[in-house]
Amino acid sequence: xxxxxxxxxxxxxxxxxxxxxxxxxxxxxxxxxxxxxxxxxxxxxxxxxxxxxxxxxxxxxxxxxxxxxxxxxxxxxxxxxxxxxxxxxxxxxxxxxxxxxxxxxxxxxxxxxxxxxxxxxxxxxxxxxxxxxxxxxxxxxxxxxxxxxxxxxxxxxxxxxxxxxxxxxxxxxxxxxxxxxxxxxxxxxxxxxxxxxxxxxx
Amino acid sequence: xxxxxxxxxxxxxxxxxxxxxxxxxxxxxxxxxxxxxxxxxxxxxxxxxxxxxxxxxxxxxxxxxxxxxxxxxxxxxxxxxxxxxxxxxxxxxxxxxxxxxxxxxxxxxxxxxxxxxxxxxxxxxxxxxxxxxxxxxxxxxxxxxxxxxxxxxxxxxxxxxxxxxxxxxxxxxxxxxxxxxxxxxxxxxxxxxxxxxxxxxxxxxxxxxxxxxxxxxxxxxxxxxxxxxx
Numbered sequence: 001x002x003x004x005x006x007x008x009x010x011x012x013x014x015x016x017x018x019x020x021x022x023x024x025x026x027x028x029x030x031x032x033x034x035x036x037x038x039x040x041x042x043x044x045x046x047x048x049x050x051x052x053x054x055x056x057x058x059x060x061x062x063x064x065x066x067x068x069x070x071x072x073x074x075x076x077x078x079x080x081x082x083x084x085x086x087x088x089x090x091x092x093x094x095x096x097x098x099x100x101x102x103x104x105x106x107x108x109x110x111x112x113x114x115x116x117x118x119x120x121x122x123x124x125x126x127x128x129x130x131x132x133x134x135x136x137x138x139x140x141x142x143x144x145x146x147x148x149x150x151x152x153x154x155x156x157x158x159x160x161x162x163x164x165x166x167x168x169x170x171x172x173x174x175x176x177x178x179x180x181x182x183x184x185x186x187x188x189x190x191x192x193x194x195x196x197x198x199x200x201x202x
Numbered sequence: 203x204x205x206x207x208x209x210x211x212x213x214x215x216x217x218x219x220x221x222x223x224x225x226x227x228x229x230x231x232x233x234x235x236x237x238x239x240x241x242x243x244x245x246x247x248x249x250x251x252x253x254x255x256x257x258x259x260x261x262x263x264x265x266x267x268x269x270x271x272x273x274x275x276x277x278x279x280x281x282x283x284x285x286x287x288x289x290x291x292x293x294x295x296x297x298x299x300x301x302x303x304x305x306x307x308x309x310x311x312x313x314x315x316x317x318x319x320x321x322x323x324x325x326x327x328x329x330x331x332x333x334x335x336x337x338x339x340x341x342x343x344x345x346x347x348x349x350x351x352x353x354x355x356x357x358x359x360x361x362x363x364x365x366x367x368x369x370x371x372x373x374x375x376x377x378x379x380x381x382x383x384x385x386x387x388x389x390x391x392x393x394x395x396x397x398x399x400x401x402x403x404x405x406x407x408x409x410x411x412x413x414x415x416x417x418x419x420x421x422x423x424x425x426x427x428x429x430x431x432x
Contacts, residue, residue: 031390035413045272052265060264061257074260081268086275092424093417147250148258166251191212198243201250 037097040088052081055098059105065163066109068152076112080105106168110179113156150200154193161186162193203230205237215244358422380425387418 033054039047059080064073083104091100151159160179164170165186172183172190179186203226206214213219214227231238394411398404 031386031414031417034417035410038413043277045269048272049265049269052268056264057259058256060260061255064257070261074262074264077260078264078267078271081264082271082275085268085272085277087278089278093421147254151254162251166248167254187212188209191209194212194244194247195208197247198240201247202243 033097034093037088037091037093040085041091048081048085051084055101056081058098058102062102062105062163062168063109063112065148065151065167066106066160067113068154068156068159072112073109076108077105080108083108102168106164106170107178110160113160147197147201150197153200154196157181158189158193158196161189162197165190166194203227205234206230208240211237211241211244215241215248358419358426361422361426380421383421384418387414387421390414391418 033051036047036050040051056077060073060077063076063080064070067073067076080101084101087104091097151162154162161175164175164178165172170178172186175181175186176183181189206227210219210227214224219227231241391411391414394407394414398407398411401407
């Protein structure tokens, strides 16, 4: 340990000496969060509240946008965090915690969307997103709707794919794996969503 | 070129078209105001989507409900595979027990001979009996602690390097993330050690350093296991 507080260490892989404290790039892992996660893994509920406060908005945002249902989105958000508490021991830091968490949120929101559609259209066996097309309230007549409202007004399948692809950044192949539709279907739902948004935002 | 379809325009703005089709489409958009406007609107939708942000907060504070539900949740036992190498298993409980255990770890790692004579754990050296700053000031423990931790960390690094040199490793491109993570940890360790020099009896800082080292060891162990023989 240097007296100036820097650390000169052997590079763990390449083996050369380097002043890591001076040459290090911006951190790619959030060490404070890593510490909080470790405490949560040890059963610290206060630390879990810290994680909740840090991520609740984004998790709720995912659930809200995919389901377009405020009440359901809050239920799903609670459920997501209970699942995280249940499974946090399985998180081993191989991906960013946020990536792991938002994947759980996305999958849960899609489950919730399927369940919601089942409840509202019991006569139709809903197994695949192609069946998600239950009618949604007509968009408000303003000439320029806010995008959030426009997204909520989309048909369920188009909305889910749009949120996953254009907002959350998943690829069609990933969306296909998550939803059980073909990648080509994901693409056509995305194009449909964009067309409807163009019309409704225009 | 005919007017591109909506699907074609989507592929165009998504960058999914081959180069020749891109050139052809750009050419058309330069001469067709209607298609140009359509493409512009489409880009506008995508740009707006990119600006959507994380969403809205829940209308209610959901934490009380979550907090109440925690005791009813049966936590899933972590999947311990791949498990850490047996030679370092003692590290796991050691760090978890906090500062007293960190001191015990230093004794284990560096050996009692490396500690200053004054740095004696209370209760005849029993970690379980706790750590008393009055009898063993942190400032005197730090060099030995850091020496032991750093030596252990370098040992793990050597193991990994040996594994890589034996041709069992991923190519350099795949280790970039690992390098970056380790550098971030090293920087954090350096900063914490610098802060410890200013505030040598700060137990929380020392515990933080120990936790960072533990993360470092775990990363190296995991990578060594991953790159080791199947």
